[in-house]
Amino acid sequence: MYPRYSELHVKEALSDTPVVFIMGPRQTGKTTLVKTLMDEMGAEQWTYITLDDQAQFEIAQADPVGFIRNLPATRIALDEVQRLPELFVSIKQAVDEQRTPGRFLLTGSANALLLPRLSDSLAGRMESVRLMTLSECEIQGQQPTFLSKLLNREAPSTQSIRVREHILNRLVTGCFPEPLQRASERRSQAWYQQYLSTLVQRDIRDLTHIDHPDLMGKLLKLTAFYAGKLVNLTELGGKLGLDRLTIKKYMALLEQLFLVEQLPAWHSNEYKRLVKTPKLHSVDTGLMCAVRGLNRDRLLKQPGDFGLLLETFVYNELRKQAVWVDEPLSFYHYRDKDKVEVDVIIENAMGDCFAIEVKAAATLSAKDFTGLKRFQSVAADRFKIGILLYDGDHTTAFGDNLYAVPLGALWA
Template identity: 45%
Template sequence: MNNTNYRYPRQAEARVVEGMSDTPVVLVAGPRQAGKTTLVSHIAGQGMRYLTLDDDVTLLAAREDPAGLIRSLDRAVIDEIQRAPELLPAIKKSVDEDRRFGRFLLTGSANLMVLPKVTESLAGRMETVILLPLSQSEIHRETTNWLDNVFAGRIPEAAVPVVGDDMAEIVVKGGYPEALARQTPRRRTAWCRQYVDALIQRDVRDIADIEKQEQLPRFLCALSQMAGQLCNYTKLGGQVGLDSKTAAKYMGVLEHMFLTKRIEPWTDNRFSRVVKTPKLQFIDSGLLTTLAGFSAISSPGDRTRFGHFLESFVFGELLKHATTADSDYHIFYYRDHDKVEVDYVVENTAGFLAGVEVKAAATVKENDLKGIRRLAKAAGRKWLCGIILYDGDITLPLGKNIWAAPLSSLWGNAP
């Protein structure tokens, strides 16, 4: 296993190490090319045997004789486990017979719990750690967690403010390590096309039996034009010649592969005037902008489009912080029947809420507070604070428990 590409410290590393100290099986799950193999190689070192199911011979052995393959292993890393879910019952049997901690370190580029061939549970035997593409905190080598800070009452500030075209460039690049290594939009586009082609040719068939698989690239491009909008499967499918049922199935596949995510609306049971339809978002803004054919802001129209991509970027950052935070958080959105919205609602396990609004502008206007105030009223005693992330460089109070904070505070230091 090669550790030469271990360039960025991953905040999930501590969780993987901790899991291996008291759990027989640890799964690192996330999209392809997010850095899973690099991370587990770094953690495992030379003490564990390494197998990748991207190797055709190893994959054949796993599918033909899963029990025999697992019997031959003492402690092992198994890469891309979703390609041979037949191994999971054999791993379960092996760890039931030998409960030593840290025996198997798995990686998967799909949500294993939705794979049709997984019939036996590893509940109580396996811990799952999500590894998404690099967060800006990891890229800038910052260790503070934005969500933990906010819910602790520490309103973040930007350590080194980033605004304007520099912020746009960060959004366009995204967080895939291989995409970040490409120096030009043209090269990032080439990488993105190859990435999507590889996913469709190699991974989709492993996790779902879908018709018209060749339509997936066009479907992804159609999705890129609707990021941040309410899910309308009839409209989506119509753009590429699919019915709404097939479009919904495609959406599920892409979500299981950690490329997109449906965001559910936040609702209080006592508050009935809330839209119930989920929103669509991409997890990586770099993949999104490349699919949408966006590379830079050169006109006012580009600035409007950029606002949608910026929302996806912020969602990805919040999601990454949620996967590595000390506390548990869930991300929703808010929209009532008056069409008053808040981009993101973050809720902790105690039910307290923080509203996050995203603005591509360098100023915040009175009307920008409307959604936050409506959400605060709906949340009542569970309301914690509202933060408007904007393209500025200082944190300012805008009223009781409402702040404007720089977008770059997402990877800054709390005061």
């Protein structure tokens, strides 16, 4: 079993918060983490219930209030709670009557806090922890240091160099636990196809009524082609014959299921020549490759696709590592009206900015730093360090607080 570095954050939350909600895509190991925690904390203290059990689901659906009130006087682990968001109101009532730290440990394969049926909030009573697909740090068994160094304005370094072959395999296999353990690329992609079929046939229909369920699979495939690009809802809708409002609603469903993310554009009141359109990213490159029919050989022949997948991989890795950092971080991309861009901008609560550009090449020139230099000029004093990740050998300075860093440093 792979280590999950979010486990510590869940334990800390259970020590002082009545409700802890572990949320993330299906099949990322939420249930495994919950059962591991139950064993470590004493299984006799816990009652485990999953709403994937149809009998339990129907009982809870018939009487949400009675279901929660009649639970045993133990800690409760409630799995796949997004299937019945009405339970959140009853959980809130139970917590208000008896505010015990760690009383409820919930998991959800959809962001239940965004569901329209959720009529009340657990604000101030609940802490949420994202559990996404495996980080490369977790797969390698390495403690993450990249973000901590970056936030300390240090240029990361690594002994892991020339990682192109490794990256190619990771992009195609992805970071879900199950396909990582399969014997071949073909078997990994078969898993993804079944995963997608389940999502479209069941999970999306569980969330809300949609008029064109058959189009959700097509939309998911389209998002894989748009990953790493600016979001154009009108264009997406046009390809499916849907108006802008409908396509916006369907995209929101994919985001609720943690399948895609929209990365907002960085903005500044002082600089007006900025593009405000968000970028689209898939939560896993293996999923993208399966949807698009991309394998290792095809990626070698299609460098443009390889570059976009690599950008998505790096973005996802940074987002996963941000969960383990002890300060809130916001993520953006930068693009101005001259089409100069930077792949990822990380901003802390103080407004300090840390910029990351991704290049698939092993050699670099000063031109590759154009985006970072432009952002450095626009952000002015808020800019702290700029990193260009590349498939090279050395961490090298390319100017004032600008560095080229080998890709392997991301998980070293």
